[in-house]
Amino acid sequence: MTPAAARGAVFRIRGLSKVYHMGEVEVSALRGVDLDIYDGEFLVLLGHSGSGKSTLLNIIGGLDTATTGSVAYRDHDLTHASDAALTLFRRHHVGFVFQFYNLIPSLTALENVELVTEIAEHPMGAADALRLVGLADRIDHFPAQMSGGEQQRVAIARAIAKRPEVLLCDEPTGALDITTGSTVLGAIARVNEELRTTVVVITHNAAIAEMADRVVTLSDGRIASEHRNAVRQSVENIKW
């Protein structure tokens, strides 16, 4: 047992499947996924396009609900949780980083972070969160005045400011070039190491997987393979 596993599972996923109905057609995005995600772990989800990565992440983040199967967050059952309960779950426990940043364009960097600190229970200061991602000098800038990488770092600051137990990132570097991508990944890794936050990152980039404790590969809605890295590479050592 690894140290991470010893700390116990944050998420316990059993027989999870998700079917989308599009008129006549049924699309099975997930077909029976069993997975435990452990406390403080850095997990990378790999898989080609359409394999169900986002669907899985959305369900464990309480954004979506499964068709069958169960998801438990610690001792909360997410499978049958009400909409209000899921909202509270997201509000207090989960930090999200989206592929397209999804900042509120009418709010400054600081205000975008405050959006979350104002409703969270034990948040850090919004400015501190921005400092953590290296944006202390950009706090008064609007999203439109920042580069993609900076916007994504604001999104990470926004996600970690509430001190979430889990940080879920869907292709956080998908829209970024290599250097900015590694800055962003560095920020995520730091959160994992310094705040002991459980992190799940979806990526297409197998190189990034070297940063992880564990790599899970999805294929056609199922877990195709899973392996644990003996050594976690730091961002600087990753060859893209």
Next chain:
Amino acid sequence: MRAITRKLFRDLFHIRSQALAIALVIGAGVAMYVLMLSTFASLNLTQRTYYDRYHFADVFASLKRAPNRIAADIARIPGVAIVDTRVVVDVTLDVPGVRAPVTGRLTSVPEEHRPLLDDLALVTGRWIEPGRLDEVIANQKFADANHLAVGDTIAAVINGRRRDLRIVGLALSPEYVYAVRPGELVGDESGFGILWMGRRALSNAFQMEGGFNDVTLSLMPGASPEEVIGRLDRLLEPYGGLGAIPRARQLSNFFLQSELDSLNGIGRVVPVIFLAVAAFLLHIVLSRIVSIQRQEIAALKALGYGNWEVAWHYVELSLLVGAAGSLAGVAAGAWMGRGMTQIYTQFFQFPLLEYQLPARVVVEALLIGGAAAALSALDAVRRVLQLPPAEAMRPEPPATYRVSLLERTGLRRWLSQPSRIVIRNIQRHPGRSLLSMIGMAFGGAILIVGLFTIDSFGVMMNVQYNVAQLYTAMITFVEPVSASAAQEIERLPGVVQAEDFRSVPVKLVAGHWSRHVAITGLPVPSRLDRIIDAAQKVVTLPPDGLVLSHKLASVLHVKPGDRVTVDVLEGARPRRQVVVSALVDEYIGMNAYMQAGALHRLMSEGDSLSGAFLLIDPLRLNRLYASLKATPKVAGVTLKAAERENYEKTLLQSIGITRTVTIVFALIIAFGVVYNTARIGLSERARELGTLRVIGFSRAEVSYILLGELTIITLVAVPLSLLIGYGLAAGVVHVYDTEVYRIPLIVTARTCLEAAGTTIVATLISGWLVRRRLSRLDMIAVLKTRE
């Protein structure tokens, strides 16, 4: 301030020009509501307290003469509370400094105490002293108009003798809140003097001792005026009763009441139009914002904001716009209400008319403004609630379009690509496009409704003064006189032409229906007072039978060929059956006409005459006036020029204000719709237009796509506005179809042009504003931002 609140204000700031346009429409509706209903409340409260405090009567009756003991019989009629008898006589007045003779109405008041009913509000001076035969209290407006004050003297021709009357007080009466002579629409302040005189003095002068010729009643609560009137009419029948009328048909009260009704009616209908249009616009804007902010909404939800929390955010946005509009509307409405009440003090004579803004009206105004805003947010709320938070991860799918119907008819080949885009855009939101057209059309329609009455009154005045009444003055005799006596008048200096007429008070009865009117007997052909129908054609009276105005015929439910019973209320009071031989469309009053000869036969009388129409040589006017003032037979002189001047003065005064207010309101609503339609179009198509620019379309071609849609909407809206406006105007004409007057439905080409002009001007301004934004459109930025 919370970050989400800050977002609210930034969003609002971002749509500020659209929000402003919508707030203006809401403001216009709310202002209209506050204006009309606060003025209504002020007028209504004043009316009620005035009527109460001064005991305005419930039933009014005139008669020839009855002994005082009859008053006790009247008091015994079930339902009657108080009976007050009076002597009322019309005389000619000679007012110092006024050359023309003035109509005076002398009304008796008790010397020892205040009248039981229809008491006077004494403004200055004192009450009549018992025993003083020459003292009068004068109507304040009349005195002011003629620069008369307490202590001044005016002369009255009483029973052939000039008598000097000394003004000891100035007063107002609830009977004359709107002081207008029967058959006229506008009061003549200087030419119609109401004077109150001691009962003994007046009875003395007119041989009315021990009797009365006018009676007013107040009723017990719950008593039926109709029943009391029926019994009263029977009781007064032997004494020359002219038919009693309820308060509702008392002339002053009728005008006041119809003004109140129209304030209340307009105040409850017109704001609905504005608020419905505003709600529609706000709905479009909010829905658009929600679709632009689709991913922001999803992100907020993903970050842990609750469904209703996010939805409420958008409700707040609409409520802010609603609140801004409503508050501005309340302020503007109160301001205009104050002005309008000021204008009313010139029309209506109240002891004190103060503007007040009841808290209830303000609360209601804010509530309806808020309700319109809240209603408009419903769709946005629904969409926010339905949006799954997982959406935050995905970009919006492209909008769905179809090949338009128009193109499928085979026109496709003839349409350029930009034209196809224009048509498909309109068709993409057919409901929205239609509502935009209707909303825009209401701008022009409101203009038509607001302005058509100006033309209608113009036509009425023209018919009245230039086509029908060709005389300069109308004189009425105290009593019907013989033809030879009438000729005396006609030989007075300055009379160029004269035409006698007979006027007989009657009660026309047909089945259950009856009305008290006067039958006017005219010579054939009558040259100075002609009967004119709606087509402005001269109607020649048939040798036999009655000609009734349409309104009278419809009140009596008769048509040509039917018989009516004529109860004559004068002389021997014969009862006759007469055939209705024709109808004539008239605007003022309810009239009945016969050839003079036929009327004489009906009355079994010789050449008895009630008055004459005169054509006067303007150069000898003063001499004629002097002689008329001294002629005992003459009870009243009506000068057409003065009457006409009054009409014009009164109308012109209100026309200017009406025109301005209407045009402003119409522009607000038209502009609100067009501008928002244009901005939404720009917002929805910024990417598309940017792309077209990138691939080489010119600025003009790109503008065409956006403005083409506006143009099409405008082209439909213009005729639609004429239709809706005409329909609304017809509704107004219907509402004003009263027994006292009616207005013709006249929508002139000019009004139509103004309505179309409003819509087009609104489009041009909006087009220009949007065009400017389009030129500033940053191609790169547009292509970079994701929606």
